Amino acid sequence: MLHTGSPEVIVDDLVRTPAAVADAERWTAHNYHPLPVVISEAEGAWVTDVDGKRYLDCLAGYSALNFGHRHPSLIAAAHAQLDRLTLTSRAFIHDQFATFCRGLAELCGKDMVLPMNTGAEAVETAIKVARKWGYQVKGVPANAATIVVADGNFHGRTTTIVSFSTDPSARDDYGPYTPGFKIVPYGDLEAMDAAIDDTTVAVLIEPIQGEQGVIVPPPGYLQGIRDLCTARGTLFIADEIQSGLGRTGRTFACDHEGVVPDMYVLGKALGGGIVPVSAVAADASVLGVLSPGSHGSTFGGNPLACAVGTEVVRLLGTGEYQRRSAELGARLHTDLSALIGHGLIAVRGRGLWAGIDIDPSLMSGREACERLAEHGVLAKDTHGSTLRLAPPLVIEPAELDWAVERLAAIL
Template sequence: MTSDRTPLDSGAHIALTERYAAHNYHPLPVVLAHGEGAWVTDVEGRRYLDCLAGYSALNFGHGHPRLRARAHAQLDRLTLTSRAFLNDRLGPFAQELAALTGHEVVLPMNTGAEAVETAIKVARKWGYRVKGVPEDTASIVVMEGNFHGRTTTIVSFSDDKVARDEYGPYTPGFRTVRYGDVDALRAAVDDTTVAVLLEPIQGEGGVVIPPEGYLRAVREVCDTASALMVADEVQSGLARTGRTFACEHEDVRPDVYVLGKALGGGLYPVSAITADHAVLDVVTPGSHGSTFGGNPMGAAIGHEVCLMLAEGEFQSRATRLGAVLEEGLRPFVGRGLDGLRVRGLWAGLDVSPGGPSGRELCERLLARGVLAKDTHGSTIRLAPPLVVTEDAVQLLVEAVGASLG
């Protein structure tokens, strides 16, 4: 048996994890033990630049002082009541998140997948109660290449075979169209359509940015069809792209925001959907809920996240440092990279045929002290915490260049 007092090296930790933890991930061979800001340290004391940032859950870096202080203070007071009672942290959090999104009401949950499920349930209930769609006929239009989570309902409309296969029977009620194709979207919408659910930028897909004007077109289609525009900003939201929400790049306000990851500051799972009363008032006591959703600890941390975002510093840093990142990476297109997409401090890199696979490139970056994650074979994503320095961004660019060679 081992304990926290038993010193183990990386090999021993890897063997222990392989022996006792289910193999639902294929991690890089690095065992992390400490994090601060944009940097993490492994059990042997080697330091790495974290360019995954917990899939944007760590937008504010590891152990941000304001978030740690807020969590420590709340830990000494009250952590959980359940929503059977009121607590003194939920109201201030909901008020600040509503102000940040421009919506009237907040429904808190825990994980991003829970928030997406909540949005689906709310959209269907709204369709029956408000739009007047016949019971059990509601349809939701979704996008090819989407990634909204791992629940059975969500993987039912995924086209990722690894995430979807052998989890059937699948949940009906979804129509899939090509991401970025306005004509396909219009053709898929009919009188039963209660919502269009999309990521403003497809993160898991490889930081896929839709054509300019697409989000405005989605908004117009939804308005014409009396359907809800539901924006999953679990990864793209909360300053990652240089705006508080990626929808703001086209001045679009969705009917429903789906939020998570960075809402918990990398300390605690916090998610939510936000909307106006006309949408969220269809949820009544007992019709939806979560034991931990809106708990005092999560609400306190989420409140502090909202206060930090209201100051605008992180959005500005993402814009400025994202420009530095793009300027540094652009020369590699045609010299190891087939494609490059950057929005704020978020980049998708497509490795040229004949070069390393995405996994191999991440392994080469690991050897140079940079942590990144591959997706879809030949693509890697870069998303360092927004507290990263310009020097560290330059280090990242140099590591990518050296690893492509």
């Protein structure tokens, strides 16, 4: 049954949202500008705010909620583990660790994985591993390693990562910046070829740039990177934190070109929307450069994370969610494309992931998100008049149609 966003419901004769928003503004640093929606419950593709209004979640935690809110088997795995063991640190081995690591390694077709917590930690891990590999295996002179990245990238917000960001809001006033990165235009193989030299230890790329507005590269781009890295003796690192684990209709976005990177960087959906879980997956010839004490995390690969992550891997192993994303994604992109010239000027994406550009003469992206929220749909703007849509892969066809109808209504 399709449950649409209902008019605001008064609970105990008091509208609670304004006070909750004001409290959040008063007591937290303003590093985000959230919509004035205060969520208290959720299930599947739907969330409910503190006043009882329901919204269709078309952001899904930036793909962290690929399996929807409170997926029954993920909740069951978490509950079962909570009753047994939640943390040991990596000073010891727990009984969920090898199961998770093996399952994820096999899903990725790699020899081994290194579990961490957040996506940014996984990217930092990949950078460190690539540099160490460059010095120990490739023979790059000490402290001379470089990594080629793309303009418009978003890989996280640590000091090192923002050092090669081209987004002023993420980068400005955080210097001095970490050296060792070369930035080339996204989608430009000639520029990338020119940037790679004997000091290059890796190319770090998003197969689809999410934060930039779901930018899909030209056909053959990923294969071109693979060929360049192989020919020039450098690692290909694919940041699949948002694009991976079913979001684009395949297990990984790289699969659309049949490309296998040297390292997968994973996160978000790997934790099932329950706990932060991230990982780097690679062969022993790459991850094998790490030695005890050279990198670590107290919470990385903890029992609760591994129990949930193992169930995520099992769900992906069925292929159901990849199929849903591909089939419903085709439906979504067809319906969105019909709105081009009727308020939209461009639509991009793959699977259940879309970047849509609203005619800026109509409204900003922020205004569009506020209007959609009034109509019971949650989405997120980026870069002016661009919206990102990334509903949970459990969304029903009728719900997806309803969301597009709400978008058409505000346009």
